[in-house]
Structure formats: structure tokens, C-alpha cells
Amino acid sequence: MSADAPRQPSVVTVPLYQRKAEFFKTLGHPVRIRVLELLSDGEQAVAELLPEVGVEAAHLSQQLAILRRTGLVLSRREGASVFYRLTTPEVADLLAVARSILGTLLTDQAxxxxxxxxxTGPTQRRS
Incomplete structure (x- = not known):
């Protein structure tokens, strides 16, 4: 490499399986799952989500921020209200598939x- 050649920025590639693990880790919180389920029915204001999720406003805000940072939800402000919606309908599809898988697993376990x-198992002999 000559001294005049521009340096290439180092690109750190993260394997897809690692990105998937991070994605599923984001889904690994019951409040986040509940919020996504509620938003599967359409856009909702934080005030509408609060009673349905059953946590304090600060905790809900924290979980919504995580979902927003990871790109699973979008927000918009209208006056004093903040509304959230899913970024893509595939999130709702994923939750439906998870529900189906759990139903199958629970049926098998039942x-x-x-x-x-x-x-009754093998009969035991008594002497």
C-alpha cells in the first residue's frame, strides 16, 4: 500500500445470527411483548397503553424507548399526547407465529x- 493511497475505514461486520440474537433479546421482556401486541391492533397513545400494560409511566416510557431505538416502533407527537405504532406489520406476524408455536408446544406438553x-407404568411384583 503506498503512502498516497487513502486508508479504508475498518468495517466491523456482525454476523446475521448475532444480529438475530440481539433482536430476540429486545423481545425478551414481557412489557415490550405486551406493548407490541397492543400496537398490532394499530397506533395507540401512551395514555391508552398504560392501563393495558399495567406498569408505571416511567417504566413504560423506558420500554418504549428501547423499542424505538431498535426500530420496532415509531412515535409521533400530537399536542401533549405521544402515539406509537409498529414500524412494520411483520412484527405483528412474528408475534402471531410465536403464539402459534407456544400453542403447539403447550398442546404437546398437555x-x-x-x-x-x-x-400406570410397569406393574411391580410383590414377593
Whole structure:
């Protein structure tokens, strides 16, 4: 490399699987999931979200800020109210798929539990 050649900025690439893990980590909080579920039905004001989420305003604000920073929600101000909406309908789709997966898992677990309750197992011999 000659002294006159411009230096290339170093680009740090993060593997896709790591970005996915960070994305799912963002979803790993019950308040954030509840907010996203509520916003799946459409834009809502913070005042509408508060009673549905059941946390203090400061805590809700903190969780909304995380969702905003990660790009999952957008906000807009109208007078004294702040409204939030999903950035993309795929977020609602993802939550629906998660619900379906959980339903399947719970159904499978319920079936296994039923088997355990009805299965008497091998008979024990008494001498």
C-alpha cells in the first residue's frame, strides 16, 4: 500500500445470527411483548397503553424507548399526547407465529401430561 493511497475505514461486520440474537433479546421482556401486541391492533397513545400494560409511566416510557431505538416502533407527537405504532406489520406476524408455536408446544406438553397421568407404568411384583 503506498503512502498516497487513502486508508479504508475498518468495517466491523456482525454476523446475521448475532444480529438475530440481539433482536430476540429486545423481545425478551414481557412489557415490550405486551406493548407490541397492543400496537398490532394499530397506533395507540401512551395514555391508552398504560392501563393495558399495567406498569408505571416511567417504566413504560423506558420500554418504549428501547423499542424505538431498535426500530420496532415509531412515535409521533400530537399536542401533549405521544402515539406509537409498529414500524412494520411483520412484527405483528412474528408475534402471531410465536403464539402459534407456544400453542403447539403447550398442546404437546398437555398430551404428555395426560399420558403420564393415565400410564400406570410397569406393574411391580410383590414377593
Amino acid at each position: 398430551g404428555l401430561l395426560d399420558e403420564l397421568r393415565t400410564d
